[in-house]
Amino acid sequence: MFELTLALLFVLFILYKLLLIVPMREVAVIERLGKFRAVLQPGFHFLIPFVDRVAYRHDTREEVLDVPPQSCISKDNTQLAVDGLVYIKVMDGQLASYGIEDYRMAAVNLAQTTMRSEIGKLTLSDTFSQREKLNESIVREIDKASDPWGIKVLRYEIKNITPSHHVIHTLEKQMEAERSKRAEITLANAEKAAMINLSEGERQQAINISEGQKQKRINEAKGTAQEIAIVARAQAQGMAMVAEALATKGGTDAMNMQLKEQFIEQLGKVLNTADVSVVPTELARLEGFFEGMNQVASSVNSNKASGKGGQS
Structure with a gap:
């Protein structure tokens, strides 16, 4: 019974060494007698027991590696503490196994050195305003250097930029x-x-x-x-009427009489308001004329009155 159990365990061990199932997310690097034989893709595979062995297993999914904060000096001599994230993916299992000892640690260290180099090309204000450009430059430099390692650097993201x-x-x-x-x-x-x-x-x-x-x-x-215009028209009409009146018989005499009356009236006003009495010669003669006329009129009236009395 013990021997049967040992035989069964030996058979199971042989089957374990003979059969290999590679998960979908991995690739397996196989060595035969210590020498690289093949990179097995996901699926079911047969191995030669005690001859073939799985030397390395690599995750083919995208990996995120944290880049620790580090001190950087900008172009304008400003000290900054910068950290970030680098995204990588294994593209060649053989190179990832034999091209570098630890591609994860190498990618992180390369990201740090590249970050210091790229930030040294920019001023403090540029590191904040040109962050996208800085990320692209770091990815380009890391991807170029990591090509012999069998990995692909997909992108790099700066998390924090902290000045002193x-x-x-x-x-x-x-x-x-x-x-x-x-x-x-x-x-x-x-x-x-x-x-x-x-x-x-x-x-x-x-x-x-x-x-x-x-x-x-x-x-x-x-x-x-x-x-x-109205006054001028009125004056024109008045002058026209005056001209018509002068053209009639006796019009000139009437005009002369009216002028004399106005002259006498205005002269009287002047004499009433003046302090010195001045009588022109013509006016004296005119007054004497009117006084004589009044005397003549008085004598005529008295004669008429006496004639009427004698007749009665």
Whole structure:
């Protein structure tokens, strides 16, 4: 019974060494008597017991390797602490097994050195603004160097870029100064816009006032012109009537009489308001004439009255 059990265990051991199942996510590197024989893809395979052995197993899925933080110096001599993630994939199991001792550690170290080299080409502000470009440069350099290792570097992502405390303090002051500058510029632009709007309003107000005054003068001029025209027409009509009256019989005498009356009336007003009495010679003669006429009229009236009394 014991011998049967040993025989059964030996058969199972032989089958274990003879049969190999490679999972879907892996490849198996087979050595025959210590020498590379083949890279077995996922599936069912037969091996020669005690001759063939599985030397390496590699995961063919995409792997994510954490790149530890490291100190870098930028182009403007700023100290930065940078960490990231590198994504790799095994493309050739033979090279991944024999081309490098540990491709994972080699990829991480290569990512660190490449990162320091690429950040040294950029200034501090560029490391933040050109992060995508920096990632592409690191991937290109790592992929070129890792080609003999049988792996493919798919991408690299920078997780954190942390300046030193002194740099952070300086950046905070710079940002505060920049915000103050932008605030002052905004306030100055607002004041400028307000002054422009105010001047535009005053300008428009002056234009409106001048337009109103202009229209007022135009209206007054039109009114004055109409008034002058009406007066001129009235004077013309009066002169025409005077001319017609002068053309009639006795018109000239009537005109002379009216002129004399107006002359006497105006002269009387002047004499009433004047402090010195001045009587022109012509006026004295005229007054004497009228006084003589009054005496003649009085004598005539008295004669008429006496004649009527004698007849009675």
